[in-house]
Amino acid sequence: MSTSLPDNFETVAPTPVDAELARQSSKQLAARRLGNRSSIRLRLEDDEEADSVVVPISALKLFQHLLAEMSHGNSVTLVPTHAELTTQQAADLLSVSRPYLVKLLEEGKIPSRLVGRFRRVRFDDLMAYKRQDDELRAKVLDQLAKEAQESGMGY
Structure with missing residues (x-):
């Protein structure tokens, strides 16, 4: 199955504040020992509500790479x-x-x-x-x- 990208597929260019937050988040995630598990539960919180979501470990590893790139100020695009x-x-x-x-x-x-x-x-x-x-x-x-x-x- 082929997927066409829209003409304006999104590239995220981190601001200096984003890059610093990505650096801190990346460090926190890298410090976690994930073992051999296949998924992990993440807790999402904001000022009004909290929820959790279960994601595959492979998605979390991809997220860690994304944060690492952003922490260096690199623009990031996710392309299947x-x-x-x-x-x-x-x-x-x-x-x-x-x-x-x-x-x-x-x-x-x-x-x-x-x-x-x-x-x-x-x-x-x-x-x-x-x-x-x-x-x-x-x-x-x-x-x-x-x-x-x-x-x-x-x-």
């Missing part, structure tokens, strides 16, 4: 791996231009499908391409550094 992105959304995630992304799609370097006359890219396919590209770049940089060392260039 099966979600389909527009070419602009995919280009933004790779930090490339939309025309360059379209070229990658046309060359078959990233799988895509047509919905009417518009291309859609699965998030997991996009991330697989990014991992592959990052690995290739790292190998090239390692090779260049090795050649620089062998040539006595002082690197």
